[in-house]
Amino acid sequence: MVSTEALRTHLLAARLAGSVATPRQTSLSSYRLFAARDPRVTLGLAPERDWSEREVIALMARKCGVADDPARIEGPDAIDPERTLAALDAFAGRLRTVARRRGAVLLGTGHPHRLLGFYAALADALSAAGCLVLTPAQGRCVDITTRFGVRTYNLDYVRGVALVRLPGARVSGSETGAHTHSPLPIRTALGGLAGSGEPLPDLVVGDHGWVCGAGQLGIEAIGLADTDDPALFVGEAEGRVAVAVPLDDSVRSSYYRPLTRYVLNQACLSQ
Template identity: 75%
Template sequence: MLSAGALRAHLLAARLAGPVATSREESLRSYRLFAARDPRVLLGLDPDWGWDEGDLLRLMADKCGVSADPGHVTGPDVIDPERTLAALEAFAGRLRQVAQARAPVLFGTGHPHRLLGFYASLTGALSAAGCDVLTPAQGRAVDVSTRFGVREYTLDYVRGVALVREPGSRPPGSATGAHTHSPLPVRVALGTLADAGGPLPELVVGDHGWVCGAGQLGFEAIGLADTDDPALFVGEAEGRVSVTVPLDDGVRSDYYRPLARYVLNRASLSA
């Protein structure tokens, strides 16, 4: 069993927490864009409060441990590993409750190259515990706005985890998908379930638009977020996201395996 101390050491060694690869410049730019209500960083969230850059910096300092000094504008950003551990505990607790209730769940990621394995470990354990891991709208086309214009992607599932890919780029079920922040895939998935009369997920798990898009629609959502993704933390502050785990979401995929083992253990689930 991986102890909290061992996981803390891993978080720092793998740069999942502590000084991370996400730069201070990237984070501050995201806060500026969020304050301007730029949809690229809102991730499907429609904030109730009037968040300005200072509000966001204070929130991220509280939730992630980034520097609250607005004069600190360069260098790597920082995530406090104790905040990551505390959020992972809450994340695991919610999974444990869902498993005990054998409730339906929906998983999706905008970071399939990095986080697919982490989520797939959780889907396997929840399925074994009797939860219905939902896979609605598989093969459906989703038009996503990108910096290159609107592009058509296809919604697919790998080991119970939703992702999007360019049509024809890979066979269905392959592990390679597109990096996206869009909330449109989760809206399509949830809309398909609603049109079919359910079942609807009791919990949505993921990142980026999967979490914020679901939370905005009133579904309970939990997920992972980096220092340049303030939307999930705003969603948590406003009550539309239940748990946001601060960590670097772009390191090597195998670095997330100890986190998956830790979460499964704390959730009393078997891998």
């Protein structure tokens, strides 16, 4: 069991919150691109209204704790650990609710090298609580536009968590996969449920396009997001993402273990 105070200390020490590794320039670039509705940063979300760059900065200041000053253009960005803790509590509350209902859950990540262990632990706990952890469309091809052009990936599942990998990169089930922001994998997974007899997910858990893509389709979605991922926070503000947790999403995978223990305990899923 991890106390709130212990987790706050860990968030700062591991730079999951506080001064994070994401450069301010990177965050500001994402805010500009989001205001321009660039699909590389909207992550499958179609905003209900136009968001100016200034409005995105103000939202991210409220949701994450980044500087609310457009003139601050250098140095590391910042996340308020109190906002992270509050969002983790809300995140755990959604897990607790779906576990009590023994609902269907789909988990997916665009950060498999960092966050697979976090989501896999949630998948294990939800399954043990009687939830149906969905794994549709295994092996199906997903064509994703990257900076290198369109690349074809395969949808795969590791310990109940969806990811994409290049064909032939590793055998199915290995714990490697591609970093992606695309909403196409969640669309492919949901398409695989059509006609399969399995239900649509009551909850999608993940990051990047997994969360925004599900939320855009009206499916309850919760996830983790860095300071350069404004789409999840806009989705939360507009009511299509249930919970967006602000934290650095690319630190060492072991640094997320205390978060796992905290969330499972708060969700009453600890074993």
